[in-house]
Amino acid sequence: MFSETKSLGPAWVKEFLLRQESFWDVNDTGMGSWIWRKLLKLRPVARHFIRMEIHNSQTVRFWTDIWHPLGRLIDITGAVGTQKLGVQRSTRVFEVWDGINWNFRRCRDRQLCNMIQQIEQHHLDFDLSTPDVVLWKNSSSDYREWFSAVDTWHLIRHTRPTQEWSKVIWFPQGVPRFSFITWLAVKNRLSTGDRMRTWGHTQGCIFCGEPNETRDHLFFACPYTFTVWIEVVGTLLGRDPDPYWENTLDHLTHHRFDFLTSILIRLVFQVTIYMVWRERNDRKHMKNPRQASQLAKVIDKPVRNRITSTKYTQKPRLRGLLQLWFTAHM
Template structure:
């Protein structure tokens, strides 16, 4: 925020600088060097159109004071203080906008190619989150927990090294499940290699409905594989591949129905495409 008008109650330390709140930039010692008390009001520091600071040799504070003097500030007596919300780099608004505020405070990074595999309109947040962890290799697989001194092995097939790539889908159990639920959506048999699967999803040429289903089946399958793995680890309960395949199929059909695809021209035929992918 920045000052709009008024001087009666607004504290100098709340003044907003393009790089942040001035008290956070200068610190308590900085304000003392500038001869300004913590409870000083803006009208105590900005008098007759001029900023009144104590001289100091700190080059950082000198630059800060220079920036402050450049601030366009007009104080009007007997008028309540007002604030403007920062909308962009150099724009302000009297109304708060959560989207613009989030855009200003968040750390921006380059968009990754695999983001469209995780976030899409027909996705489900809990499935997308687990898939996001899997893509970033942040799931607590045995390969990672072994660094904490815990014994590790694949709870599906007994492989000594339980890695992300083994679970999805090099393990015989999970690859059998992947074959059942993916059907012919890829146009050819799915590959057990994780990197190959992700590359085929990103670079393949699929129609709209097929691409929606491919992303959905990938996320739901990863979710249920991870959940079944944790059931075996913590509750010593296991399910056959056919049972997990039915769970995946039911979950996807329920999600397709919840989109009301039959009322949306861009999604018409979605359920038929899912059934057609599993005709034997």
């Protein structure tokens, strides 16, 4: 949208959506895709990341493009600046700059005079043989000719201290759908009965009839889910399973398991939370309930499937993974 690329996508956007207007000024007319309308809404954010580097000055718009450290000049002067300087809003830089001098209408406005002075003091590498370049912000002070999703994410995100329990959720052998539900459970964001009560809906534990269904009750203070947890975790914990959520999470977070055990214990923990939550929702929607031993078998299958998919026999560090799983359940 900013460079003179001949790619089909940008060319189509310029022809049918921008229609000779600047990306910063075009109105959202409802045309274009959902992504296009999202891009328009993100313009206030994007302004902090894009900068134009002038060489032949043929494509950069004087007023609306971000080529000067001051930012968009039209935002400084307002629409009246175009009249006072005699420079139209759509004017390109080459129309008011010949590579040496700037051609502005004389003006007595102090703000405009200060702006003109800063424009004249700003050094530009004029070169008719080199096209103008679009730069993208990759760090607090570094602009480059390519876009990096990782660098941009780090610039816009709000960083917070790493939670100790994060290693229980995110690990290379994890499965995203299991990790996500476990993350919601750790954050206590699953729609359990105590949370649904704030929406005017009463929901007790479907498994045992406990009037107050909470995250801590489901995992694993409930007799049904605790029975499942005992069966699927086997001897991996190195101690007897604990029905209390905080104790279980604290043990998984701080206890020093060996490498293979740490993989299995996190995997079975996540699969159990996922399957218990799915069983709870299935029963809520009148599907046939499973006994604890049946649900344990359901949990065992994706664990073994994930172990197999790691190709553990070809990786020295993972050899013995499946054998350890079977040994823990003898």
